[in-house]
Amino acid sequence: MRWAELAVVLALAGAGATAPPAAAAKVGDVPILTYHRVGSSQGFARQVAALQRRGYRAVTLGRVWRSWRGEGTLPWRPVVLTFDDGYLSQYRTAAQPLRDRSWPGVLNLQVDRLGVAGGLTRAQVRRMLADGWELGSHTLSHPDLTAVGPERLRRELVGSRDAIQREFGVTTDFFCFPYGRSDAAAKAAVRAAGYLGATTTHRGVASRGGDPFELPRISVSPRTSPAALLRRLRAAARG
Numbered sequence: 001m002r003w004a005e006l007a008v009v010l011a012l013a014g015a016g017a018t019a020p021p022a023a024a025a026k027v028g029d030v031p032i033l034t035y036h037r038v039g040s041s042q043g044f045a046r047q048v049a050a051l052q053r054r055g056y057r058a059v060t061l062g063r064v065w066r067s068w069r070g071e072g073t074l075p076w077r078p079v080v081l082t083f084d085d086g087y088l089s090q091y092r093t094a095a096q097p098l099r100d101r102s103w104p105g106v107l108n109l110q111v112d113r114l115g116v117a118g119g120l121t122r123a124q125v126r127r128m129l130a131d132g133w134e135l136g137s138h139t140l141s142h143p144d145l146t147a148v149g150p151e152r153l154r155r156e157l158v159g160s161r162d163a164i165q166r167e168f169g170v171t172t173d174f175f176c177f178p179y180g181r182s183d184a185a186a187k188a189a190v191r192a193a194g195y196l197g198a199t200t201t202h203r204g205v206a207s208r209g210g211d212p213f214e215l216p217r218i219s220v221s222p223r224t225s226p227a228a229l230l231r232r233l234r235a236a237a238r239g
């Protein structure tokens with residue numbers, strides 16, 4: 001029995017016991033999934049179908065951010081699907097199942113991967129934007145930002161944002177740390193470059209009260225079974 005059904009039964013029985021189950025997400029909690037290459041189209045489509053059946057609806061980080069500030073609402077079970085680096089398979093495999101549901105993805109683009117073998121073409125990125133995808137910056141060249149000097153740090157953060165604006169006419173409000181590596185200097189530089197927040201590889205569920213420059217995510221491979229994916233979401237919600 002699903003919780004919603006259980007709640008109805010309890011209400012009908014006059015039990016009035018509406019304490020949420022231990023794994024219930026707090027309002028404003030949003031799991032952010034991390035994908036890299038999406039080689040198995042069947043696996044990915046099955047995951048998306050399972051999320052939809054379970055009541056999840058994909059949203060952008062921008063929408064999450066605005067809801068945290070009281071601007072706009074989130075669906076009952078929001079989820080963000082982020083795709084790192086910019087691989088051709090992210091267009092070939094992931095774009096269609098998301099398009100079928102009018103679900104946005106978030107493409108964390110490494111700018112110098114654009115147009116190279118195995119990467120996305122500009123036309124593909126434009127099509128994803130037309131589908132409602134959000135574009136995040138993942139630097140120009142994917143260095144470990146804790147290991148570069150201040151000048152390179154600024155170039156990777158500001159230069160990638162400028163390049164995406166120039167190429168696609170969109171502002172990138174969110175940044176994704178290469179390798180999930182960040183420190184105080186890198187976080188300060190991300191903020192100074194004008195980003196509203198940043199995603200990491202720390203495991204967990206993003207929440208309204210958390211550090212927006214250290215948004216945790218849940219790593220997923222297209223080979224993850226739908227059941228394992230849903231288990232991972234429940235485990236992350238428990239913290």
Ligand SMILES: [Zn+2]
Pocket residue numbers: 084085138142177178179
């Ligand atoms: Zn990356």
